Amino acid sequence: MKLYETLAADIAGQIAQGVIRAGERIPSVRQTSQHHNLSVSTVIRAFLLLESQGLIESRPQSGYFVRRKPALPATPAADSVETPPAPAELARGGSIDSSELVLTTLRSINQGSVPLGSPYPDPSIFPWARLNQYANSLSRRVAQLGMTADLPPGNPELIRQIARRHLENGLAVDAGEIIVTTGATEALNLCLQAVAPPGSAIAVESPTYYAVLQAIERMRMHAVEIPTDPAHGIDLAALERAIVEQGVAACVVMPNFQNPLGFMMSDARKRAMVGLLVKHRVPVIENDVYHELYYGDVHPSCLKNYDSDGLVLHCNSFSKTLSPANRIGWALPGRYRAQVEKLKFLNTLNTPALPQLAIAEYLKNDGYDYHLRKVRKAYAQQASIMAAAVRRFFPAGTRVTAPVGGYVLWVNLPDGVLALELYARAQERGISVGAGNIFATGDAFQHCIRLNYSYPWTPEVEAAVRTLGLLTGELIPRATNCTPRKNAHL
Amino acid sequence: MKLYETLAADIAGQIAQGVIRAGERIPSVRQTSQHHNLSVSTVIRAFLLLESQGLIESRPQSGYFVRRKPALPATPAADSVETPPAPAELARGGSIDSSELVLTTLRSINQGSVPLGSPYPDPSIFPWARLNQYANSLSRRVAQLGMTADLPPGNPELIRQIARRHLENGLAVDAGEIIVTTGATEALNLCLQAVAPPGSAIAVESPTYYAVLQAIERMRMHAVEIPTDPAHGIDLAALERAIVEQGVAACVVMPNFQNPLGFMMSDARKRAMVGLLVKHRVPVIENDVYHELYYGDVHPSCLKNYDSDGLVLHCNSFSKTLSPANRIGWALPGRYRAQVEKLKFLNTLNTPALPQLAIAEYLKNDGYDYHLRKVRKAYAQQASIMAAAVRRFFPAGTRVTAPVGGYVLWVNLPDGVLALELYARAQERGISVGAGNIFATGDAFQHCIRLNYSYPWTPEVEAAVRTLGLLTGELIPRATNCTPRKNAHL
Numbered sequence: 001m002k003l004y005e006t007l008a009a010d011i012a013g014q015i016a017q018g019v020i021r022a023g024e025r026i027p028s029v030r031q032t033s034q035h036h037n038l039s040v041s042t043v044i045r046a047f048l049l050l051e052s053q054g055l056i057e058s059r060p061q062s063g064y065f066v067r068r069k070p071a072l073p074a075t076p077a078a079d080s081v082e083t084p085p086a087p088a089e090l091a092r093g094g095s096i097d098s099s100e101l102v103l104t105t106l107r108s109i110n111q112g113s114v115p116l117g118s119p120y121p122d123p124s125i126f127p128w129a130r131l132n133q134y135a136n137s138l139s140r141r142v143a144q145l146g147m148t149a150d151l152p153p154g155n156p157e158l159i160r161q162i163a164r165r166h167l168e169n170g171l172a173v174d175a176g177e178i179i180v181t182t183g184a185t186e187a188l189n190l191c192l193q194a195v196a197p198p199g200s201a202i203a204v205e206s207p208t209y210y211a212v213l214q215a216i217e218r219m220r221m222h223a224v225e226i227p228t229d230p231a232h233g234i235d236l237a238a239l240e241r242a243i244v245e246q247g248v249a250a251c252v253v254m255p256n257f258q259n260p261l262g263f264m265m266s267d268a269r270k271r272a273m274v275g276l277l278v279k280h281r282v283p284v285i286e287n288d289v290y291h292e293l294y295y296g297d298v299h300p301s302c303l304k305n306y307d308s309d310g311l312v313l314h315c316n317s318f319s320k321t322l323s324p325a326n327r328i329g330w331a332l333p334g335r336y337r338a339q340v341e342k343l344k345f346l347n348t349l350n351t352p353a354l355p356q357l358a359i360a361e362y363l364k365n366d367g368y369d370y371h372l373r374k375v376r377k378a379y380a381q382q383a384s385i386m387a388a389a390v391r392r393f394f395p396a397g398t399r400v401t402a403p404v405g406g407y408v409l410w411v412n413l414p415d416g417v418l419a420l421e422l423y424a425r426a427q428e429r430g431i432s433v434g435a436g437n438i439f440a441t442g443d444a445f446q447h448c449i450r451l452n453y454s455y456p457w458t459p460e461v462e463a464a465v466r467t468l469g470l471l472t473g474e475l476i477p478r479a480t481n482c483t484p485r486k487n488a489h490l
Numbered sequence: 491m492k493l494y495e496t497l498a499a500d501i502a503g504q505i506a507q508g509v510i511r512a513g514e515r516i517p518s519v520r521q522t523s524q525h526h527n528l529s530v531s532t533v534i535r536a537f538l539l540l541e542s543q544g545l546i547e548s549r550p551q552s553g554y555f556v557r558r559k560p561a562l563p564a565t566p567a568a569d570s571v572e573t574p575p576a577p578a579e580l581a582r583g584g585s586i587d588s589s590e591l592v593l594t595t596l597r598s599i600n601q602g603s604v605p606l607g608s609p610y611p612d613p614s615i616f617p618w619a620r621l622n623q624y625a626n627s628l629s630r631r632v633a634q635l636g637m638t639a640d641l642p643p644g645n646p647e648l649i650r651q652i653a654r655r656h657l658e659n660g661l662a663v664d665a666g667e668i669i670v671t672t673g674a675t676e677a678l679n680l681c682l683q684a685v686a687p688p689g690s691a692i693a694v695e696s697p698t699y700y701a702v703l704q705a706i707e708r709m710r711m712h713a714v715e716i717p718t719d720p721a722h723g724i725d726l727a728a729l730e731r732a733i734v735e736q737g738v739a740a741c742v743v744m745p746n747f748q749n750p751l752g753f754m755m756s757d758a759r760k761r762a763m764v765g766l767l768v769k770h771r772v773p774v775i776e777n778d779v780y781h782e783l784y785y786g787d788v789h790p791s792c793l794k795n796y797d798s799d800g801l802v803l804h805c806n807s808f809s810k811t812l813s814p815a816n817r818i819g820w821a822l823p824g825r826y827r828a829q830v831e832k833l834k835f836l837n838t839l840n841t842p843a844l845p846q847l848a849i850a851e852y853l854k855n856d857g858y859d860y861h862l863r864k865v866r867k868a869y870a871q872q873a874s875i876m877a878a879a880v881r882r883f884f885p886a887g888t889r890v891t892a893p894v895g896g897y898v899l900w901v902n903l904p905d906g907v908l909a910l911e912l913y914a915r916a917q918e919r920g921i922s923v924g925a926g927n928i929f930a931t932g933d934a935f936q937h938c939i940r941l942n943y944s945y946p947w948t949p950e951v952e953a954a955v956r957t958l959g960l961l962t963g964e965l966i967p968r969a970t971n972c973t974p975r976k977n978a979h980l
Contacts, residue, residue: 053828054666099832099835099836100832102835103641103642103832103835106641107641128629128630129630132626132629132630135625135626135629136622136625136626136629139618139622139625139626140618140619140622151593151596151597152593176544182672182838183838183839185836185837185838185839186837186838189836189837193708198688198710211836211839214836215836218683218833218836220688325842325843325844326842327838327839327840327841327842338543342589342590342593343708345589345592345593346589346675346679346701346704346705346708347675347676347679347837348672348673348675348676348817348838349673349675349701349817350817351817352815352816352817352842352845353815354815355842
C-alpha cells in the first residue's frame, strides 16, 4: 500500500468510527501534512482518493468536508463474503487512479467553480433554443415511430445529413457506412473492441485524450505511448518502431486539434501515417470530434481522406459543435462496419430517436455553418487571450501551446511544480484545472495542466488565471524560488 | 464452411457479379432448394444470413430481393489487406448466428408486418403526450444545466423517484446505490463486466433472454445453460451442481415474468436461490424489467429483497412500463456499485438529462399507478386471448405457456416443425415471430416460437395467428401429416 493509500484508509476509518462526522471539516492539507509528517503531495493524493470514493467533498474557499450522504460502504458487512477483485486494474503504479481523478475533476465543475478544467465546451454558445423547438415539434411523430425505427445503424434522416456534411467537407462517404452512437465515447469504445482482442498493444499519442486510455484499460489491452510533438503530432518513426517491435494491433489518434495539445497534423503527415498503417496492416481509430472547430480558412482533412483500404475507423460527434447533452455521435468504421454495428446493438441497443431527428432537422434547415463560424471566431480569440494571460500571470519557466483549433490550452508548469498540487489548491479557491496526470499512464505530464478557453473572457476568468499563476509561483520548490525569472531545476 | 454458408457465398457472388441485380427478386426458397438439392431449412438459413449481411431483403407477399443500396461490400478491395478476424466468435455451431437473427427479426418489424415477433411493447399504451409535455417545459432548464449535472450515477431527481418507487414496492434501497443507465441493456452489460473477468462461466436460464447470451459472448465469457421450468423457474439443484462442478462465476436470471417463459419464481424459491448463491459466494444479476407488469393482486418480490450481502445486482428500466424510446434504465449493483459506476462512465459517459427529468416529473406528479393498472389489465386479457387463439388455430401437439406477467407467450410447435422455417414463411406473409433459436446457444428451442401480445387484439392480429397455425400445419413432416390431431414424431 502506498503512503497516500494508507493515509486515506486511516481517514476513512476515522469517518467510519464517527471520529469525524458527516458535514464536519477534516483537517487541512497543511495540518495533515505536518501531523503525519507526510509531503503535501501525498496528502493531496489521499484527499483526492477519499473524494473519488465519495467519503469527502471539497467546498470552494473552505476545504474538505465529510459527505453527508456517503456512498455505499466500501467495506463489506461483517458476515458477508470477500469482495471479488475489480474487473480491470484501474489503479496505476505511483499515480492516483486516473479514472477517479477524471470523475472528480468533472464533478468539481458542478460546484460553482471556474471551469477551466472542464472537457466540455461552454453550453451558452450552442443553439439550444432551435434544437428544443425541433424536438418539441417532432415529439409526437417520434412517439408514433416506436422503437424499431431507430435500431442500429441509426435514424436514416440523421445518417443522410451526416453523409451530406462529410461530403461538404471533402469526404465522400457511403451513407451505408455510418453508425450512430451514444456520443463519440461509445463510438471509440465500439471501434476499439472491433479491431483488437484483449491483450493487444494499442498505440496512442502521448499525451492523449484520457478516455482512450480508459477504454484500453477496460478492454484489458495496453497502451503503447508514442512521443507526440505539440505542433506536428505523433512521431511516425517511433510509431513504426512500436508496430514492428511491440506488435501494435491498432492505433488511436486525434489528427485535428488534438486534445490536449491542440495541433493539426499536416496533410502530408496524415497521408504518410495512413500509408504506414496500411503497409503494416494496422487499423487506426481517428477521433475527429474537433474537426469543425478550426481557426484557419479551410477545414482540415482527416485520415479517412487518405484511406482506400477501409482501415481508418473515423469517430465523430455533435457534442463539441452543436449539443453536448444530446449524446449523439457516429462512426465510419470502414471494413469493420459489420462488427461495430453489432457491438452497438449489443452495447446500448438503439440511440434515442428524438435527439437524432432534432439534429437532422437543424442540419437540414438552419445555419449550421453560420453557427460554426461564430464559434470558431470566438474560440480563436479566446485562445489568444488565454495564452497571453498565462504568459502574463504565470511564473517564468511556464510554456504554453498555440492551438489551431478546438478549445483547450496545454500548459507546462515550471520545473518542480506538480499539477496535482496546483489542482488541489486551485480547487480550494473555486477553480478547476485539468491535471496533466490523466493524459498518460505514467507521470510524464505531472507538470502540465490543461485549461478550457471555450468560456467568454470575463473578469472572473481572468482573476482565476491570475490566481493559478500565483499558486504556481508558490509551488516552485523553495531552493530556486528566489530566482523566479529563471527555470527552476530540482 | 457449413452448407448454408456455402450457398450464401454463392448467391453473394452472383450479386457481386451482377448476375442478379439490385431490385431483382432472387429465386424462391423452394426453387433454390430444388436447384441446389438442399433442404428448405438450409436455404432459409442462407437467406437469413444474406439478409443480415444487408445483401437481400424480404418483402411481404413477394419473396427476397437484392437490396438497392447494399451495405459496404464484405469482401475487401482487390489490392487491400486481409480482413482481421472478428473480435468475438459470434457464429455458433449448427445454428445461424443468433445476433444476426435477432437484428433481422427486429428490423422486419418495421416493414409493416404484424409484430408478433417484437420484443417491444405496443407503444400506443404509453403516456407519450404527458412525457413530451414535461420534456418540452423542462428543455430550457436542461439547456442551462449543461453536461456535468448528469454525470454518473445520474440525475438526482430521477434517482430519488426510483428509490421512492422501490420503497413503495417493498424494497428499501439507498438512493446512493442507484446508477442510471442507457436502458437495461447497458445495465446488464456493465453489471456482467463488473462481476466476472473474460473466460468466466456464467449460469443462465434455458431458455433465456437473448441479450444475455450476446453480452456473455461479447465479453468472451461462456454461458452455462441451466434447465428452467416454464412455471417455476431455474432448477436450483442443477444451478448448484453447475456452480460446484463448472466453477460458475456469476448468474443472470429474470425471476419475474421471465422472457420468454413468463413464469414468476415463488418467494420461497427466490429466497432459496439467494441463499444458495451467498453460500457459494456467487453474484447474481437480476433482470427485473417486467416487475411492474404482474397480473395478480400483489406486486412480486425480487431477489434483491432477500439479499443482505450485496451480491444481487438488480437491473431495471422504464422501457417496458413507460417509455421504450427514451432508453432510461438503472442498476442497483450492491457491493459492485463502484465498479459499475466507473464502467458506466467509461461506456457512454453520461445519460442525457432531458428524458431522465421528464420521467422524474411524471413519476412525481402523474398517475403512474393508474397507468400501470390499465396496462396490466390489458396485458392479462390479451394473454388469455392469445393463448386461446393459439390453442384453437395451431395443430395438435402445440403447447403454450400461461404467463402471469409481462407480454410474451412461448409456443412449443409440434414435433418436427422448425421455428426458422415458420419464421421465414411467416415473414413472406407479413408476420413476424420470434424464433426459439435465439433464446439458447444450441438448438434446444428450435421447435419453439415467442409471440408478443402487447398489441390490442384486432381482426388483423387474429388473422395472423390463424395464418401461423396453418403454416405450422403445413410444416409438420409429411409422414405424419395425415393424422393432424395426434402428436407427430419424426
